[in-house]
Amino acid sequence: MKIYDLIADNYERIFPLEKEKIDFIQKLIPPPAKIFDAGCATGELALALYTAGYSVYGVDLNTAMITRAEQAAYLRHTQMQAAENTVEFYSEDMRSVRTQKNLSAVLCFGNTLVHLPNRDEVSAFFTSVYESLNPEGFFIFQILNYDKILAEKRVSFQIKEDTNFIFKRRYEFPPGEKVDFIIEFTDKNTEETQSDSTPLLPLQKNDLYLFLENAGFKNIRSYSDYKGTKSDLSEFATVYTAQK
Numbered sequence: 001m002k003i004y005d006l007i008a009d010n011y012e013r014i015f016p017l018e019k020e021k022i023d024f025i026q027k028l029i030p031p032p033a034k035i036f037d038a039g040c041a042t043g044e045l046a047l048a049l050y051t052a053g054y055s056v057y058g059v060d061l062n063t064a065m066i067t068r069a070e071q072a073a074y075l076r077h078t079q080m081q082a083a084e085n086t087v088e089f090y091s092e093d094m095r096s097v098r099t100q101k102n103l104s105a106v107l108c109f110g111n112t113l114v115h116l117p118n119r120d121e122v123s124a125f126f127t128s129v130y131e132s133l134n135p136e137g138f139f140i141f142q143i144l145n146y147d148k149i150l151a152e153k154r155v156s157f158q159i160k161e162d163t164n165f166i167f168k169r170r171y172e173f174p175p176g177e178k179v180d181f182i183i184e185f186t187d188k189n190t191e192e193t194q195s196d197s198t199p200l201l202p203l204q205k206n207d208l209y210l211f212l213e214n215a216g217f218k219n220i221r222s223y224s225d226y227k228g229t230k231s232d233l234s235e236f237a238t239v240y241t242a243q244k
Contacts, residue, residue: 002196003181003183003196003197003198004062004064004065005062005064006183006185006194006196007167007183007185008042008062008064008065008068009064009068010164010165010167011041011042011044011065011068012042012044013160013162013165014160014167015041015110017044017045017048018226020225020226020227021045021109021226022045022048022049022052023226024140024226024227024228024239025049025105025107025140026052028105028138028140028241029054029104029105029138031049031052031053031054031085032053032054032055032084032085033054033055033104033105034054034055034057034102034103034104034105035049035054035055035056035057035103035104035105035106035107036056036057036058036059036097036100036103036105036106036107036132037049037056037057037058037059037107038059038094038097038106038107038108038112039059039060039094039108039109039110039112039113039115040058040059040060040065040066040069040089041060041062041065041069041110042065042068042069042072043058043065043066043068043069043070043072043073043087043089044072045107045109046058046069046087046089047069047072047073047076047087049087050073050076050080050083050085050086050087051076051080053085054085055085055086055087056086056087056088057087057088057090057100058087058088058089058090059089059090059091059092059093059094059096060089060091060092061091061092061093061094062091063091066089066090066091069089070089073087073088073089094108094112094113094116094125095116095121095124095125095128097125097128097129097132098128098131098132100132101132102132102133102134103132103133103134103137104133104134104137104138105133105137105138105139105140106129106132106133106137106138106139106140107140107141108139108140108141108142109140109141109142110142111142111143111144111200111237112141112143113125113141113143113203114143114144114146114200114201114202114203115198115200115201116201117201118201119201119203119207119211122201122203122211123211123214123215126139126211126212126214126215126217127214127215127216129215130215130216130217130244133244134244135244136243136244137243137244138241138242138243138244139212139217139240139241139242139243139244140239140240140241141239141240142237142238142239142240143203143237143238143240144236144237144238145233145234145235145236145237145238146202146203146204147204147205147233148233148234148235149171149179149202150202150204153173154171155170155171157169157170163188164187164188164189165185165186165187165188166184166185166186166188167183167184167185167186168183168184168185168186169181169182169183169184170182177201177202178199178200178201178202179199179200179202180197180198180199180200181197181198181199181200182195182196182197183195183196183197205222205231205233205238208240212240212242216244217242217243217244218242218243218244219241219242219243220240220241220242221240221241221242222238222239222240222241223238223239223240223241224238224239225239226239
């Protein structure tokens with residue numbers, strides 16, 4: 001995806017890893033455990049989990065992101081030569097989870113899920129996730145709060161800026177069921193601005209619960225943050241957990 005090539009080199013500065021996210025995962029799935037990270041980007045979360053004792057299989061369709069993840073993994077492997085757990089990165093679709101078995105958890109953060117092309121594919125993906133998990137395994141994912149976004153037909157994205165770049169995002173709402181996600185990246189050193197867009201499938205809470213239930217999941221929960229605050233659909237993004 002060209003849109004994400006624009007930010008691959010600065011991904012960690014645009015979207016820094018939240019410690020609360022790691023704590024949230026560890027409370028549900030203590031290490032050692034085997035985790036599939038769908039849409040792993042540059043691998044910052046996967047590498048943090050690897051350091052904490054997890055074995056992680058990270059996938060992302062963007063090859064620039066995966067290249068950065070592999071480079072970081074090489075350095076981390078050098079530092080942890082005696083570790084029995086592993087971390088691996090592959091340029092693959094999130095739906096490759098169907099090839100996995102006996103996972104302790106599948107993670108899908110960063111609004112990755114809404115890149116699937118249609119609701120049938122989301123339903124099939126949830127079923128594949130369910131089948132890939134071991135008994136009592138967890139599916140944890142996070143997407144923007146599309147109940148609020150679609151009701152208000154707007155979303156306020158924070159502008160990200162440092163000494164080297166300016167990163168802007170916005171949504172447009174064309175006819176049909178999808179929204180257009182547009183990003184604009186300005187390199188302050190070259191004064192060059194590039195822009196690209198991709199369609200997203202705005203999944204709402206009721207649809208997600210139905211897909212999860214149909215796949216066989218139980219103990220379905222939604223939160224407004226990684227501190228475990230119950231979702232009231234006023235939040236910017238929602239975190240979902242479901243158990244096999």
